[in-house]
């Protein structure tokens with residue numbers, strides 16, 4: 001079968017592939033855009049957007065539940081689980097429809113192909129089309145944005161007992177779990193735990209590490225652990241999961257070894273959230289010279305070029321931090337290099353992220369442990385959120401603001417665990433991007449009483465890092 005020839009082929013409609021298709025088409029290139037599943041990839045369909053929509057419902061229930069603290073008497077809220085799910089589904093469908101319109105109607109020059117792509121040669125692909133048949137394509141430029149799927153550990157009985165991942169949970173959830181066991185206490189486990197707890201589900205998190213979010217400094221993860229346990233989430237940490245089984249009545253039992261001995265944890269549903277696996281195994285990469293790392297991620301250089309000339313890897317599939325804003329920045333780097341002679345690379349770019357619990361945990365750049373590991377001298381100031389005027393007025397006094405300052409008085413990083421933590425962290429990021437010294441933030445006139453006013457006070461307790 002003769003191959004259809006294009007200027008560029010993009011595999012995967014994720015957070016890099018989609019804007020890249022628009023940019024290349026706008027520059028007059030003929031683009032084949034291949035997606036095997038839903039447009040928008042994980043962010044739109046089973047990642048950021050649907051989880052934050054569900055978290056918003058859970059947070060509203062919590063606000064109603066706690067309104068009495070502000071003098072507003074409200075009855076215990078009734079969670080209409082079906083309506084909560086329907087709202088999330090509607091938002092997701094709207095995003096998918098809007099993407100479809102943009103790709104097929106707004107932008108000329110994009111040929112959308114629904115199917116699973118596989119390399120047959122370094123610049124040739126075969127697509128197993130949704131609905132049957134196949135198509136062969138070729139192009140001098142190929143962009144791989146195939147993302148990841150949920151990793152599933154090899155645990156006795158797990159496959160036979162039935163489990164959920166965030167991918168399947170968010171696509172197929174119809175009934176409210178009675179007791180959700182969550183394997184993995186990092187971004188996904190933590191966000192889902194608070195969400196389900198506030199919607200009225202009993203929740204247990206199991207993690208093999210002694211701490212939640214174990215990449216964070218201990219004095220950052222511990223307040224998060226306290227917050228969750230105080231709100232009713234059970235934490236089983238330092239736990240080696242040995243076996244999963246499902247009884248005749250449908251109850252799941254997860255058997256774990258902990259430092260205190262064996263425990264059998266029972267629940268109605270099990271969510272596996274132990275990280276992600278790259279979508280590379282069926283890409284036919286053996287027909288190219290593209291290399292993979294030990295975990296199956298595509299090896300790409302700081303310009304996102306793979307070892308096959310003209311083939312790029314963008315987003316989660318190339319390994320490293322897995323965030324929508326990083327995938328989107330990969331797009332910007334490749335777009336600028338190809339269309340605007342841009343020279344920027346992935347080297348040294350800032351790495352902000354937010355855990356969307358309430359309060360949020362916002363993080364930018366170095367933690368204390370990372371500064372120590374890199375031998376970077378730092379001073380640190382940590383302020384309880386209860387010292388922020390706005391926090392006192394709204395009653396949201398939980399958490400802290402922590403900033404690291406270098407020898408040149410410029411910021412090295414921040415961890416902000418309080419109401420509006422993500423937004424406050426973003427202000428610190430802007431100050432870092434602008435190269436501001438901390439004294440400039442201390443002396444800046446900021447409207448009173450905004451949350452950002454904490455930028456004036458955050459450095460009050462600066463002391464040398466240990």
Ligand SMILES: Cc1cc2nc3c(=O)[nH]c(=O)nc-3n(C[C@H](O)[C@H](O)[C@H](O)COP(=O)(O)OP(=O)(O)OC[C@H]3O[C@@H](n4cnc5c(N)ncnc54)[C@H](O)[C@@H]3O)c2cc1C
Nearest residue numbers: 012014015036041042043047117146147315316322323324
């Ligand atoms: C539950 C959850 C919550 C998250 N929350 C956040 C958050 O709050 N903030 C944040 O920044 N990040 C979040 N993330 C991470 C974020 O979703 C990803 O980092 C981001 O979507 C980047 O994805 P991507 O561009 O690499 O590809 P993806 O969005 O994963 O898209 C890849 C696409 O490629 C398609 N594909 C795969 N193989 C083929 C093939 N062979 N042929 C054709 N198509 C193929 C897939 O169907 C998919 O549509 C979350 C992730 C999860 C799972």
Ligand SMILES: NC(=O)c1ccc[n+]([C@@H]2O[C@H](COP(=O)([O-])OP(=O)(O)OC[C@H]3O[C@@H](n4cnc5c(N)ncnc54)[C@H](O)[C@@H]3O)[C@@H](O)[C@H]2O)c1
Nearest residue numbers: 153184185186187188189207208209273274275322354355
């Ligand atoms: N707000 C956000 O930005 C956000 C939200 C959700 C997900 N994400 C992205 O999604 C990716 C995946 O998130 P994640 O939380 O699944 O993965 P993760 O890699 O961040 O954490 C995996 C967790 O599972 C634990 N674990 C691993 N194997 C285990 C086992 N056998 N038993 C018990 N625990 C085990 C680890 O100790 C770790 O705590 C992240 O890299 C993140 O970037 C981001």
